[in-house]
Amino acid sequence: MARANGSNSGKVTIQSVADLAGVSIATVSRVLSGNENVREDFAVKVREAALKLHYTPSASAQGLAKGRSFTVGILIPDLSNPYFPDVVKGIHNLSTLSNYRLLIADSDGNPEDELSIIKDMLRHVDGIILISPRMSVNDLKSLENVANPVVLINRMEPGVGLPSVGVDNFSAMSELIGHLSSLGHKQIAFLSGPKESWQQRERSRAVLHASNFGIIVEEVPTGGNISAGARALDIAMASKATAAICFNDLVALGVLSRAAELGIRVPEDLSVTGFDDIEFSSFSNPPLTTIRSPQVALGEAAWRILEGELSGKRGNHQPLMVAEVVIRNSTGKSPR
Amino acid sequence: MARANGSNSGKVTIQSVADLAGVSIATVSRVLSGNENVREDFAVKVREAALKLHYTPSASAQGLAKGRSFTVGILIPDLSNPYFPDVVKGIHNLSTLSNYRLLIADSDGNPEDELSIIKDMLRHVDGIILISPRMSVNDLKSLENVANPVVLINRMEPGVGLPSVGVDNFSAMSELIGHLSSLGHKQIAFLSGPKESWQQRERSRAVLHASNFGIIVEEVPTGGNISAGARALDIAMASKATAAICFNDLVALGVLSRAAELGIRVPEDLSVTGFDDIEFSSFSNPPLTTIRSPQVALGEAAWRILEGELSGKRGNHQPLMVAEVVIRNSTGKSPR
DNA sequence: CTGTTAGCGCGTTCAG
DNA sequence: CTGAACGCGCTAACAG
Numbered sequence: 001m002a003r004a005n006g007s008n009s010g011k012v013t014i015q016s017v018a019d020l021a022g023v024s025i026a027t028v029s030r031v032l033s034g035n036e037n038v039r040e041d042f043a044v045k046v047r048e049a050a051l052k053l054h055y056t057p058s059a060s061a062q063g064l065a066k067g068r069s070f071t072v073g074i075l076i077p078d079l080s081n082p083y084f085p086d087v088v089k090g091i092h093n094l095s096t097l098s099n100y101r102l103l104i105a106d107s108d109g110n111p112e113d114e115l116s117i118i119k120d121m122l123r124h125v126d127g128i129i130l131i132s133p134r135m136s137v138n139d140l141k142s143l144e145n146v147a148n149p150v151v152l153i154n155r156m157e158p159g160v161g162l163p164s165v166g167v168d169n170f171s172a173m174s175e176l177i178g179h180l181s182s183l184g185h186k187q188i189a190f191l192s193g194p195k196e197s198w199q200q201r202e203r204s205r206a207v208l209h210a211s212n213f214g215i216i217v218e219e220v221p222t223g224g225n226i227s228a229g230a231r232a233l234d235i236a237m238a239s240k241a242t243a244a245i246c247f248n249d250l251v252a253l254g255v256l257s258r259a260a261e262l263g264i265r266v267p268e269d270l271s272v273t274g275f276d277d278i279e280f281s282s283f284s285n286p287p288l289t290t291i292r293s294p295q296v297a298l299g300e301a302a303w304r305i306l307e308g309e310l311s312g313k314r315g316n317h318q319p320l321m322v323a324e325v326v327i328r329n330s331t332g333k334s335p336r
Numbered sequence: 337m338a339r340a341n342g343s344n345s346g347k348v349t350i351q352s353v354a355d356l357a358g359v360s361i362a363t364v365s366r367v368l369s370g371n372e373n374v375r376e377d378f379a380v381k382v383r384e385a386a387l388k389l390h391y392t393p394s395a396s397a398q399g400l401a402k403g404r405s406f407t408v409g410i411l412i413p414d415l416s417n418p419y420f421p422d423v424v425k426g427i428h429n430l431s432t433l434s435n436y437r438l439l440i441a442d443s444d445g446n447p448e449d450e451l452s453i454i455k456d457m458l459r460h461v462d463g464i465i466l467i468s469p470r471m472s473v474n475d476l477k478s479l480e481n482v483a484n485p486v487v488l489i490n491r492m493e494p495g496v497g498l499p500s501v502g503v504d505n506f507s508a509m510s511e512l513i514g515h516l517s518s519l520g521h522k523q524i525a526f527l528s529g530p531k532e533s534w535q536q537r538e539r540s541r542a543v544l545h546a547s548n549f550g551i552i553v554e555e556v557p558t559g560g561n562i563s564a565g566a567r568a569l570d571i572a573m574a575s576k577a578t579a580a581i582c583f584n585d586l587v588a589l590g591v592l593s594r595a596a597e598l599g600i601r602v603p604e605d606l607s608v609t610g611f612d613d614i615e616f617s618s619f620s621n622p623p624l625t626t627i628r629s630p631q632v633a634l635g636e637a638a639w640r641i642l643e644g645e646l647s648g649k650r651g652n653h654q655p656l657m658v659a660e661v662v663i664r665n666s667t668g669k670s671p672r
Numbered sequence: 673c674t675g676t677t678a679g680c681g682c683g684t685t686c687a688g
Numbered sequence: 689c690t691g692a693a694c695g696c697g698c699t700a701a702c703a704g
Contacts, residue, residue, distance in 0.1 A: 011483060013697055024675045029699060037673060054482070059460040060399030061697035064680045069396060071439075071460070079421035080615070088415060092442060101460065103407075104440040106428060124395040124407070124437065146390075147347060226619050257619035279416070283562050283593035285621040349681055360691045365683060373689060397681030400696050676703080685694085 012053045020049040032057065072306065073103045073121035073128040075114060081225070081250065082278045083295060087131050087153060090299020098307060100126075107134075111196050115139045122148055127306045129153060134196035149309035153302050155198045156319065163309070165301045165319055169199050169275075172291045172323040173206035176245070176273055177215070179289075179325060184334035185243040185271060187216045189236035191255065193224035193247030200224075200247060203275065207245060222251050229254025233262070242270065242334045249274035249281045252288055256330065260285075267332030277326055287328035294321050348389045356385035368393065408642065409439045409457035409464040411450060417561070417586065418614045419631060423467050423489060426635020434643060436462075443470075447532050451475045458484055463642045465489060470532035485645035489638050491534045492655065499645065501637045501655055505535050505611075508627045508659040509542035512581070512609055513551070515625075515661060520670035521579040521607060523552045525572035527591065529560035529583030536560075536583060539611065543581060558587050565590025569598070578606065578670045585610035585617045588624055592666065596621075603668030613662055623664035630657055 018025045023042055030038050031046040038046075049055070063069040072095060076084045092102060103125055107114045111134040121128060127149040133140065140160050143150045152164035180188060190207045193200040204219075211217050218239045222228040229251035236244055236255075246252035252274030259266050266272050266286055274281055274290035281288040298321060308315045354361040359378055366374050367382040374382075385391070399405040408431060412420045428438060439461055443450045447470040457464060463485040469476065476496050479486045488500035516524060526543045529536040540555075547553050554575045558564040565587030572580055572591075582588035588610030595602050602608050602622055610617055610626035617624040634657060644651045 011697095015697080025698080026675060026677095026700085027673090030674090033699085039673065042674085056455060056459045058400070058697055060396045060405060061680090062699080063396030064394070064400050064682090065697075065699040067680070079424060080418060082416060082418060085415040085421070089442070092444075101456070102440065104438065106425070119392065120437070123392050226615060230619065253616070253619055257621060257623075260621045279562060280589070280616060283566065283589055285593060285596045287593075347681095351681080361682075362684080362691055363689090366690090369683080375689065378690090394681055397696090398683080400698085401681075401683045403696070674704085676701105678699105678701085680699085681696105683694105683696090685692105687692085688690085 012055050014055070014057065016053055017046065017049045017055050020053060021045040068126050069124060070099060071101045071103050071125045073105065073118070073125040075118060075121070075128065075130045075133060076104065076106050077132055077134055078109050079104075079106045082280065083248070083276050083293075084131055086278075086295035087299040087302075090296035090301075091129060091303045092299075093296070094300050094303040094307075109134075109194075111135050115142070118143065118150075122146055127151070127310050129302050129306055130155070132197060132199065134194065149306055151302050151306045151309070153298055157198070163305050163314075163317070165298055165305065165317065165321065166198070167293045167298065167323045168320045169202035169323070170206045172293075172325065173203045173245075173275070174209065175325050176275075176289075176291060177206065177210045179327065180243050180245070180271060180273070180331065181210075181213070181215060183271065183332065186214065186334070187239065187241045188218075188243040188245055189239055189241035190217055190219045191222050191229060191232045191236060191244055191246045191251050192219050193222060193251070195221075197224070203247060222247060224248060224251060226250045226254040226257070230258040233258040233264075237262075237264070237270075242336065243331070244270060244272050246272065246274050249276045249278045249288060249290055252290065252330070253280060253284055256284055256286075256288070266330050269335060271331040271334070273331060282328065284330075286330050289328045289331040290326055291323045292326050293323040297321060348391050350391070350393065352389055353382065353385045353391050356389060357381040404462050405460060406435055407437045407439050407461045409441065409454075409461040411454060411457070411464065411466045411469060412440065412442050413468055413470055414445050415440075415442045418616065419584070419612050419629075420467055422614075422631035423635040423638075426632035426637075427465060427639045428635075429632070430636050430639040430643075445470075445530075447471050451478070454479065454486075458482055463487070463646050465638050465642055466491070468533060468535065470530065485642055487638050487642045487645070489634055493534070499641045499650075499653070501634055501641065501653065501657065502534070503629045503634065503659045504656045505538035505659070506542045508629075508661065509539045509581075509611070510545065511661050512611075512625075512627060513542065513546045515663065516579050516581070516607060516609070516667065517546075517549070517551060519607065519667065522550065522670070523575065523577045524554075524579040524581055525575055525577035526553055526555045527558050527565060527568045527572060527580055527582045527587050528555050529558060529587070531557075533560070539583060558583060560584060560587060562586045562590040562593075566594040569594040569600075573598075573600070573606075578672065579667070580606060580608050582608065582610050585612045585614045585624060585626055588626065588666070589616060589620055592620055592622075592624070602666050605671060607667040607670070609667060618664065620666075622666050625664045625667040626662055627659045628662050629659040633657060 031043045114135040132154040154166040222232045233255045277290045277292040350361045367379045450471040468490040490502040558568045569591045610624045613626045613628040
């Protein structure tokens with residue numbers, strides 16, 4: 001296919017378009033950026049030329065000239081956890097409207113790598129959203145002084161002056177335990193998640209709180225994913241627990257799977273609960289009692305904050321969003 | 337916290353570092369890009385200054401000056417399908433080694449949006465990988481002439497001159513049908529996926545092929561996700577099918593869920609198969625017979641091709657990768 | 673309304 | 689081995 005070019009060699013720049021249209025680069029720039037004050041026939045010529053040459057402005061050059069890249073970075077602990085893509089969807093929904101692109105990085109579960117990944121991202125983007133970051137408080141604090149805005153999702157740290165949104169894990173988890181308690185459960189196993197996770201700490205707090213009310217809790221640490229959940233069940237069953245409260249849906253799904261293998265009936269022999277309400281949880285066998293966390297809304301809220309910071313307006317926001325208990329068939333009356 | 341600055345106002349540039357270190361910006365550039373030929377004491381001063389000022393080179397400026405952004409774009413039809421993140425992991429594994437970042441975009445299942453998203457990405461990146469693109473052949477062809485390399489995953493189109501890798505859907509699906517056939521199944525329902533999907537077309541081809549061998553096939557179209565699978569089962573059961581071959585694991589998981597609701601036993605009453613072998617499939621109840629597609633390897637292969645194109649070497653590659661049948665407990669002898 | 677021009681921050685010759 | 693100077697492609701004053 002023919003490489004139609006203004007005059008220069010190979011790459012088509014704003015100059016090529018200007019040449020072909022017979023105007024100056026300034027006019028091209030105006031037309032393409034939607035500036036009104038251009039004679040209509042010039043504008044037409046420019047648009048035609050741009051189309052013909054397949055001209056697309058260089059993002060680097062625009063970024064350099066304007067001082068903004070119109071790109072925001074997102075850091076995710078683990079892309080393969082279905083929870084996170086939903087949050088990203090929320091961000092994406094709104095950021096697209098403002099003509100922003102998303103630079104997504106995955107820290108692959110290594111809290112130590114997060115900071116360097118962020119530092120690198122910062123060079124490319126106008127702002128950053130960190131989803132459930134697991135990095136140390138110190139690293140987090142060091143982000144207070146970077147040039148571009150940083151917004152946190154699901155990480156509220158008292159000493160850290162970074163805007164953030166998150167779900168009210170504590171209340172939701174307390175409510176869930178209440179549900180179990182009303183079903184007569186007195187001994188439960190808590191299959192906990194990664195300790196670097198703020199959500200884990202909050203959920204754990206609620207669970208421990210329950211022991212004040214006569215409920216016996218045994219904690220079984222897990223990695224927070226499906227296979228970890230499956231492995232943890234064997235340990236949990238060694239206790240007298242009649243219910244397994246899982247850190248998240250992935251762990252719960254693993255438990256369900258292992259229970260089926262072992263011939264443990266859910267919920268007759270054992271009640272199981274998750275957290276997050278990822279899509280799979282309503283299609284498991286049995287469907288999972290869990291907590292619906294507003295992933296999409298969380299992403300949208302984070303975007304609004306970030307956009308505010310980007311445009312200088314630092315609005316105030318509701319940091320904690322409510323999550324509601326969803327009762328399905330994986331929980332039932334205590335067998336004893 | 338104090339904003340230590342060389343002399344200028346606010347942002348710290350290479351000039352700030354040069355000033356503080358008492359050298360020229362050229363020297364700073366050399367040191368920071370690992371150039372050997374610099375007096376050691378200068379180098380030390382520069383590094384100290386950079387550290388002290390928290391200097392990070394602007395990606396836009398570097399990109400403009402070097403003509404490369406060291407960013408590659410990835411287009412995904414749907415972030416929430418667990419299949420795709422695994423492919424991304426594969427790309428990420430290798431691209432990180434070469435110091436490339438990933439710009440990820442989600443077309444949200446709209447084939448018509450893909451082209452414009454790609455066009456926009458092209459301005460930012462040095463190359464693009466399209467995962468299971470659903471855009472029209474014409475749109476695809478228009479990508480042959482863009483300045484930067486484009487690599488396809490899971491989309492082999494005869495007339496399109498773009499390098500690509502994919503799994504051998506046809507052979508794997510044929511093998512799977514053979515498995516079912518050997519279990520005595522003669523009537524199967526094919527719960528198909530989105531028709532824009534190349535994988536769908538290939539898998540469908542294998543299924544139709546089976547009708548040559550005395551197997552009666554009824555196709556039930558689905559959207560390719562869990563809830564669609566659940567809905568489709570009701571329709572599929574209207575036929576006399578003893579087995580449901582599903583477009584992918586998501587559909588199969590939906591079927592499993594709905595079957596449990598309806599009291600249809602799997603595999604006693606109905607055999608169910610998936611495709612992809614996402615992690616959930618080995619933890620479903622019952623575990624799913626499916627086809628293991630090498631997601632990560634696919635991503636890695638695509639990266640190798642892209643990296644080759646980026647450095648001018650256009651190596652040849654093996655376009656089709658094998659996928660193997662994984663037999664679990666969702667398939668069994670035909671009830672009749 | 674249009675063209676000229678001065679940066680944006682950095683890499684890279686090219687003299688010294 | 690070092691620094692001055694130019695150019696990357698584009699936007700945004702500033703003149704005309």
